[in-house]
Amino acid sequence: MDEVVALCKRRGLIFPASEIYGGIANTYDYGHYGVLLKNNVINAWWRAMIQERDDVVALDSAIIQHPRTWEASGHLAGFTDPLVQCLGKCKQRFREDHLREAQPEGELVCPVCGGELSEPRAFNLMFETTIGPVKEAGSTVYLRPETAQGIFLDFKTTLQYARRKPPFGIAQVGKSFRNEITPGNFIFRTLEFEQMEMEFFVPPAEAEKWHEYWMQARMDWYVSLGIDPERLKLRAHGPDELSHYSSATSDIEYLYPIGWSELEGIANRGDFDLKQHAEYSGEKLEYFDPETRERYIPHVIEPAAGVGRTMLALLCDAYDEDEIGGEKRTVLRLSPKVAPVKVAVLPLLRKDGHPEKATEIYHELRRQVSAEYDSGGHIGKRYRRQDEIGTPLAVTVDHQTLEDDTVTLRERDTLTQERVPVSELVDRVTDVTR
């Protein structure tokens, strides 16, 4: 993990937020290449959910919803972690369940100073704030801890305007917030994070079938992004692990450097949420099938993924070190689908017409794909820089280019360098990165 964290900082992908003030717990900023990578992950998710399907529609609901939302959803009463505090020297707070994993037997002690611990206290993870300038009764609202509830609130509206019938899904991507008390492992667990969630509404009798379907579909999606299938597995939750709303959940886990950990949860939420919101709001949240004349509350299958955790899995999976000519090289072997930059254009020299020709080629390529022009420093250094951000292809313009209109096309993983006519470049690059 340390190498990945260091690379992310060095190349400006992801770095601690508020650094000039010493940072703020579990919060990170995404720099230029981090934003490009993040957008590619989100776009790939939208593509799989919307563009390549006919049965899912998109939504972007508000982050701050009516506070009754969280009463109905069970988050106000039940979205808690058991918190213990060190009564010894260090006074730090920990999640009791996490400590128990590390200390499976006997009485728990503080993992930092060995001190005695307090009795566990239920600690709600929702961030509270107020609407209006004064904190008064009725003004308390919450930053959403999951995007899912916005989807349930808009179930009826979507059903009407989108003219869908179950099975159909509503997908959304957006920020969620949790007052996590455990120190995160880089971006694995942060206070604010982006979720990619889809609620798939199905006839009750089909729930199990669709649960199976989405588990496989979501595993396949990670593999399609280039993640090693050997480092992915499905793990079913035991009965004591299930969330309050779920009758069955399986996590897709990835073998992070911290061990097998959750990348995405795929839950069978049954009719819990629609029933709860129907009761609290007084609205009928059901489906009437005009063909069978049947009226029912659909059951919900929910693949819920995290953008940050997907990025972390991609980065850990892609991180590699090898040697070129006796020198160590750090390389991100990211799939061209998600690589922040698809092709770099490098003039060999900063004179003799190389920059002009390279700029011309760069302008042509960037109309098709994310491209970068780099003329700073020795050519070997520039290749290394691109290798470190995972750029799959590099085009070098040299004196021969000016004579016969060919360039060198270098491939990040195989390190092959091939002479290619400029007229074929766009096709060659888009073939690889599509």
Ligand code: GAP
């Ligand atoms: N709507 C269901 C739900 O929110 P979850 O398992 O709590 O389920 C879904 O969250 C996904 O969101 C997780 O698999 C993870 O990828 C991401 N996630 C959850 N909490 C996170 C946190 N504190 N930091 C980063 N990602 C988080």
